[in-house]
Amino acid sequence: MRAAKAYLRSPAAVIGTVILLAVLVMGVGADWFYPGDPLGLAGRPLQWPGQNPRFLLGTDSSGRDIAAQIVHGARISLLIGFVATSIAVVIGIAIGSVAGFYGGATDTALMRVTEAFQTLPNFILLLVLVAVFGSTIETVTIAIGIVSWPPVARLTRAEFLSLRTRDFVQACRVQGLSDAHLILREVLPNALPPVIVYASVVMAVAILLESALAFLELSDPNVPSWGNLIGLGRNVLRTEWYVSAIPGVAILLTILGVSLVGQGLNDALNPRLARAR
Amino acid sequence: MTARLTVSNLTIRLPRGADRENAIEDVSLTLNAGEILCVVGESGSGKSVTASAAMGLLAPGLSITAGALDLCGEDLRKVTSDQWRAIRGRRIAMVFQEPMTALNPLMTVGAQLEEMWRVHLGLDAAEARQRALAALNEVKLPDPEGALRAYPHELSGGQRQRVMIAMALALEPEVLICDEPTTALDVTTQAQVLALIKDLQVRHGTAVMFITHDFGVVAEIADRVAVMRLGRVVEEGSAQAVLTTPQHDYTKALLRAVPALSAPVPRALSDERVLEVRGLTKTYASRGIFRRRRPVRALDDVSVSVRRGATLAVVGESGSGKSTLARVVVGLLGADGGQVKIGGAPLPAQRRAAARLVQMVFQDPYASLNPRRRVGAQVAQGPIAAGTPAKQAMTEARELFCMVGLDGDAVDRYPHEFSGGQRQRIGIARALAMKPQVLVADEPVSALDVSVQAQVLALLRELQQRLDLSILFITHDLRVAAQLCDEVAVMRNGVVEESGPIGAVFASPRSDYTRSLIAAIPGKALFGT
The missing domain is CATH 3.40.50.300 (P-loop containing nucleotide triphosphate hydrolases)
Known part of the structure; x- marks a missing residue:
C-alpha cells in the first residue's frame, strides 16, 4: 500500500504508466481500430503522412497502411517484451537463488556458466540462435529470453548472499524448516524488489533486440512488428524517411515508458535510495 | 564557571509522518567549562538529535523551529556552512559510537590524525607527525609509533576509540560531544575509555557533553545529569542529586530498572x-x-x-x-x-x-x-x-x-x-x-x-x-x-x-x-x- 502511494507520487512513474497504458490500449484494441490484415495491400505505395486522409501515417513501399502496422505492431512488441522478460527473470532467479543460497561449489559452478553466457556479446548469441532455430516469432522471443538472463541471475545471487545469513533466515533454520521454504518464502520475497526494477531494463532491451533483428531482416516477416517496418524503410531511407522514423518514434516512446515505470518502481520499492538522491 | 555551550528552548521539528511532531521540544541545557554533562535517555528520547544540532549536523528533514544555540557567545544558528567547517573539529569535536565506521578504512591512522593539524592549522608534515605521536601517547595507546602506520582494521575496538578521542582533542576544542562512545565496547575496555575521557577532560578543562543510555556510565563520570524523555528534559541536576534523590517519576523508573549486581537467592536445582x-x-x-x-x-x-x-x-x-x-x-x-x-x-x-x-x-x-x-x-x-x-x-x-x-x-x-x-x-x-x-x-x-x-x-x-x-x-x-x-x-x-x-x-x-x-x-x- 505504502509502495503504491509512493509510486503514484512520482511524476516519472505516472508519465511512464500513461505511455505504457496507451501502447497497451493500442495493442489490445488493434483489431477494433484497424480491422483486417495490417500486412494486406491498402493503397498506392509511399504516400506521405497527411497526403491521403485514409492513411493517417501514410503507406510503406509495398502500399501497406503504416498506422495499421504501428497499432498491430504494439501488440507484438509488448508480447515479445513481456514473454522474453518473463523467461529471462524465471531462469535468472532460479539460477541466482540456488547459487546464492547454497554458495560454495554450487555457486562456483553456476556462476561459471553464467559468465560463459555473459562473455558472448548477447546480440551475436541471439543471431546464432535465430540462425539455427529459424526466425518464427516464438523462437525469436525465446531466444531473446535466453540471452537476457545472466544479469538477473547475478543480481539475485548478490541479494541472496547477503540475505541468507540474516537472523530471520537462521531462525527459520532453527525452526526446522526445509531449504525450499527458506528460499521461496523467506529469502526470495526480500530479494525481489531490485530484481523487479531490473526486469524493466530487460524488457526495454528485449524490445530493442527484436527491432534490431527485424532491421537485419532476421525476425519473423509474417508479423507486423515495428522492427520489420524499420527494416522495410531502410531501402527508402533517404527519400521517404518517415517509413523508418514513425516506428522508430513508437519504439522510443515505449522504451521511455518502460524505463520511467522502472524508475518509479525503484523509488517506490527502495525508499531509502530515493530519498538520498 | 563559564558557560561554554548554551542550548535554550530549542525545538526541532521532525518530518511529517513521524510518530511525533518534534524531535526535541523546548530543550534547555548549559554546558560549563571543565564539567561533564551526561544526557541520559532511552532510544527516541532526542538525546542524539540535541547533540547533532550542536554540531550543525542535523539530518535532512529536521529543522530548528525555535530556540537558540550559543557557543561561548556566538550564535550557532546564524553560522553558515563554510563557517561551520571551521568550528567543527576546532571548537566543537565529536566522538562517535562506532569507531570503525567513523574512521576512513583506506587511510592510515597517522594520516587521518595528522590531517587535523595540516588542514586546520596548516602545519607541515613533520610537525603534524610529532603532534600525532604526542596525541596517541596521551590517549595511552600501547604502541603509538606502530599505531600511526596502522590501518583502522588493524586496531581493536578500544584502540580505535582511543584514536577517535585523540583526534577529537587534537585541536583542544572548547566543547567535546561524546555520543555513546563506549556502547560498542567490552566492559573492561569501557572502563578504561571512561577513565581516559575523565582524565583528559580534567587535564584540558574541556566541557564534555556525554550522551548515554546507561546509568552505570553516568555514575562513573558525570558531574551533572540531564534526563530526556520523548524530546523533553524531564530532570536536570548534579550527578549526586539525580542518582541518589531523583525527583521525576521517569528518572526513578529508569534507576529502578538498572540491574543490581547481586546474585539471586539460590534455588533448589534439579540434578538432571x-x-x-x-x-x-x-x-x-x-x-x-x-x-x-x-x-x-x-x-x-x-x-x-x-x-x-x-x-x-x-x-x-x-x-x-x-x-x-x-x-x-x-x-x-x-x-x-x-x-x-x-x-x-x-x-x-x-x-x-x-x-x-x-x-x-x-x-x-x-x-x-x-x-x-x-x-x-x-x-x-x-x-x-x-x-x-x-x-x-x-x-x-x-x-x-x-x-x-x-x-x-x-x-x-x-x-x-x-x-x-x-x-x-x-x-x-x-x-x-x-x-x-x-x-x-x-x-x-x-x-x-x-x-x-x-x-x-x-x-x-x-x-x-x-x-x-x-x-x-x-x-x-x-x-x-x-x-x-x-x-x-x-x-x-x-x-x-x-x-x-x-x-x-x-x-x-x-x-x-x-x-x-x-x-x-x-x-x-x-x-x-
Whole structure:
C-alpha cells in the first residue's frame, strides 16, 4: 500500500504508466481500430503522412497502411517484451537463488556458466540462435529470453548472499524448516524488489533486440512488428524517411515508458535510495 | 564557571509522518567549562538529535523551529556552512559510537590524525607527525609509533576509540560531544575509555557533553545529569542529586530498572542435566592459498551443562566464543570436535529433529523477523513443518502471543508495527512454539533499552517457572546474568575460565579475569550490592 502511494507520487512513474497504458490500449484494441490484415495491400505505395486522409501515417513501399502496422505492431512488441522478460527473470532467479543460497561449489559452478553466457556479446548469441532455430516469432522471443538472463541471475545471487545469513533466515533454520521454504518464502520475497526494477531494463532491451533483428531482416516477416517496418524503410531511407522514423518514434516512446515505470518502481520499492538522491 | 555551550528552548521539528511532531521540544541545557554533562535517555528520547544540532549536523528533514544555540557567545544558528567547517573539529569535536565506521578504512591512522593539524592549522608534515605521536601517547595507546602506520582494521575496538578521542582533542576544542562512545565496547575496555575521557577532560578543562543510555556510565563520570524523555528534559541536576534523590517519576523508573549486581537467592536445582556440552572445539581457519591470518580457536575444549529448569549464563567479552557456542548448540554451526547432548542423546544432524529439542532467541529483534511476513505465520510455521495441522498451529500461536504479553490478535500484523521489546517477545514465542527442551538465548536483551530489558528478563523468568524451561543464556553483561541465572560460566578466548553457582562466582571469583570483569562494571559503587 505504502509502495503504491509512493509510486503514484512520482511524476516519472505516472508519465511512464500513461505511455505504457496507451501502447497497451493500442495493442489490445488493434483489431477494433484497424480491422483486417495490417500486412494486406491498402493503397498506392509511399504516400506521405497527411497526403491521403485514409492513411493517417501514410503507406510503406509495398502500399501497406503504416498506422495499421504501428497499432498491430504494439501488440507484438509488448508480447515479445513481456514473454522474453518473463523467461529471462524465471531462469535468472532460479539460477541466482540456488547459487546464492547454497554458495560454495554450487555457486562456483553456476556462476561459471553464467559468465560463459555473459562473455558472448548477447546480440551475436541471439543471431546464432535465430540462425539455427529459424526466425518464427516464438523462437525469436525465446531466444531473446535466453540471452537476457545472466544479469538477473547475478543480481539475485548478490541479494541472496547477503540475505541468507540474516537472523530471520537462521531462525527459520532453527525452526526446522526445509531449504525450499527458506528460499521461496523467506529469502526470495526480500530479494525481489531490485530484481523487479531490473526486469524493466530487460524488457526495454528485449524490445530493442527484436527491432534490431527485424532491421537485419532476421525476425519473423509474417508479423507486423515495428522492427520489420524499420527494416522495410531502410531501402527508402533517404527519400521517404518517415517509413523508418514513425516506428522508430513508437519504439522510443515505449522504451521511455518502460524505463520511467522502472524508475518509479525503484523509488517506490527502495525508499531509502530515493530519498538520498 | 563559564558557560561554554548554551542550548535554550530549542525545538526541532521532525518530518511529517513521524510518530511525533518534534524531535526535541523546548530543550534547555548549559554546558560549563571543565564539567561533564551526561544526557541520559532511552532510544527516541532526542538525546542524539540535541547533540547533532550542536554540531550543525542535523539530518535532512529536521529543522530548528525555535530556540537558540550559543557557543561561548556566538550564535550557532546564524553560522553558515563554510563557517561551520571551521568550528567543527576546532571548537566543537565529536566522538562517535562506532569507531570503525567513523574512521576512513583506506587511510592510515597517522594520516587521518595528522590531517587535523595540516588542514586546520596548516602545519607541515613533520610537525603534524610529532603532534600525532604526542596525541596517541596521551590517549595511552600501547604502541603509538606502530599505531600511526596502522590501518583502522588493524586496531581493536578500544584502540580505535582511543584514536577517535585523540583526534577529537587534537585541536583542544572548547566543547567535546561524546555520543555513546563506549556502547560498542567490552566492559573492561569501557572502563578504561571512561577513565581516559575523565582524565583528559580534567587535564584540558574541556566541557564534555556525554550522551548515554546507561546509568552505570553516568555514575562513573558525570558531574551533572540531564534526563530526556520523548524530546523533553524531564530532570536536570548534579550527578549526586539525580542518582541518589531523583525527583521525576521517569528518572526513578529508569534507576529502578538498572540491574543490581547481586546474585539471586539460590534455588533448589534439579540434578538432571538436560544439556551437556563435552570438549567442544571449533576453529575458524582462513581458506585459500594465501593464508594470511592465523586460525582462530573460537572454542577450545569447552564443557558446560544446563540443569533441567535452570538457567546457565555464559558470560564473556567479544571474541570469547560465547556466540559460537550458542550456534553450535542449536546446530547452526558444526563443531570440529566434542559433543552436544540433549536429554542424554547427541544432537541430531537433521534440522527438523533438532528443532524439537533446542530453540534459539536472537540478539537483534529488528533482524530476526522477516519484514515481509505476518508475525503469526512466522511463529506457526515451525510446528506446521513438523506436522501440526495449520489451524491448530495458529491457535497455539495466539495462545503463545498472550503468554508472552502480546495481544492474541497481533498475529495478523507485520514486524514493523511492533517495538523492539515487542519483537523480542515474538522471538521468544517463536522459539517456544516448538516446545523445545532447551532454549538458547543469544544476548536477547542487549539491543533493548534498560526499562524494556527489565520487562523481557521478567518475562523469561516467569516463563521459566511456568514451563520449567532450561535456558542457556549468552550475555556480555554480568548485571543481566545476575538477574536471571542460577549458574554461570565465564569464557575468555574460547576457554571456560570459571564456572559454578552464580552467587559463589560473584562473591568469591577464583580467576583474575572474572575479578576484572566484575571490577569493570560501571556504576558499581552506586548500584552494587
